Every structure is written in structure tokens, then in C-alpha cells.
Amino acid sequence: MVLCGVVIGTGLLVWLGLGSLTRPAVVQAEHTSANPSAVPATFEGRVVRVSDGDSIRVLWNGTSTPVRLAGIDAPERGQPWSRNARAALAGLVAGQTVAVSVSDQDRYGRLVGLVSVRREGRVVQVNRELIRQGAAWVYRAYNRDASALSVEADARAAGRGLWSLPPGERLPPWEYRRQGRSASGVAR
Numbered sequence: 535m536v537l538c539g540v541v542i543g544t545g546l547l548v549w550l551g552l553g554s555l556t557r558p559a560v561v562q563a564e565h566t567s568a569n570p571s572a573v574p575a576t577f578e579g580r581v582v583r584v585s586d587g588d589s590i591r592v593l594w595n596g597t598s599t600p601v602r603l604a605g606i607d608a609p610e611r612g613q614p615w616s617r618n619a620r621a622a623l624a625g626l627v628a629g630q631t632v633a634v635s636v637s638d639q640d641r642y643g644r645l646v647g648l649v650s651v652r653r654e655g656r657v658v659q660v661n662r663e664l665i666r667q668g669a670a671w672v673y674r675a676y677n678r679d680a681s682a683l684s685v686e687a688d689a690r691a692a693g694r695g696l697w698s699l700p701p702g703e704r705l706p707p708w709e710y711r712r713q714g715r716s717a718s719g720v721a722r
Contacts (some may be wrong), residue, residue: 574645576635581627586611587619587670589644590627592634600644603661604637605682607673607707614703615669615696622669622695626660627651637678646676668695671706 579594587608591598608619630651638646649660664670665682668689672682690697696704 574634574636576633578631578633580631581629584620584624584628587616587623587664590623590632590649592632594634600642601634601649602640602642602644602646603664603670604646604648605673605677605679606661606664606670608664608670609696610707610710613705613707613710614699618695619664619669622664622667623660626653626658626663632660665689666694668693668697671696673708675708 574594577592577594579592579599581590582593582598583591585591585600588603588606590601590603592601593599603623608623609616627649630653633650634645634647635650636645636647640646650657651660652658661670662679662682662685665672665685666689672686677683689695
């Protein structure tokens, strides 16, 4: 069994045993961001949609729940490697039961969290795996895991995923958005 801790709100630490991933387990915690309603600290559900390289919809409690993977940022539509990033995420989680350890809720109402899936008898931390594959950058503005930067550095050094692109095509998504690019890649 793999244990990991998740900090919710202002410091409630929840320890999760990710050994089963077969039966739904929900822990309720008070959420302290803009939406003060209680949200699950951890839940399991089946992935029913991969929206892009860092967003999924998970069927939980009878609802298709939007989830943004925490600490990573995948290329936006219209950027090089965008389709590959979405395909990498889909290859890991599409149709699978995942565990989501919620850390926040974003301004679009999506739950933000770490996503884990059981693959080939082991638990894979999906956010980190996407960085390792070169399908996503560490989202420096929101990253809480300093070791993720070394995972990204290893992917870059090995030329995996987006790091195989010419340097001029490796624009981090947050810079792409700041430049006001549309999905067609043309400045707005």
C-alpha cells in the first residue's frame, strides 16, 4: 500500500492509502477557497472524458466532475505537442478508475488535485508521470512538489515528449496564454 498526505485548506492533513483503487472512499473536508462549501478531500471515480493534457472529467457520485491536474501545465490547443499531451493523459486514465486527492478548486469551478491510477499492479501518480513523459511542464506558479522540477529536468535532458521539439517551439503554456494566443495560434 502506498501512503501519501494531502493538505486541505488551512492545514488539515489527510493520509490516503492508495492500495485498493477499487472501492469508492470519500473523506469530507471543509474547503476554504472562494467556494466555502464542503468538497471531497479524496474520491474515486471513472474517467469519462479527457478534455486536454491536464484536465479530465471523473464520474463521481453520479456526476461528471471536472478535475484539473495540480502542479502541471500541458500545452494549450494550438500549441505544438498539445494533441500528444492529451493522448498521453488519455493513455493513462481514459475509462479507468482514478483516485483524486483534491487540494483546491479553481476559478472555473474545477477541482484541482493529484490523480492516481492503478496500472500493471502499481499505483501511478498521473501528474508526475505526465511530467516524466514530457507531456507537461511543472506549473511553477502552483507547484507544491520541489522534486517535480528534477523529474522535468530529466525529461528535458532525455529529450522526451515536448522536449524533443526545437527550442523555439517549447513555449510554456502560461507564457502562451499571457501572449493572448487563440486556439489557432494567432495572437488575439
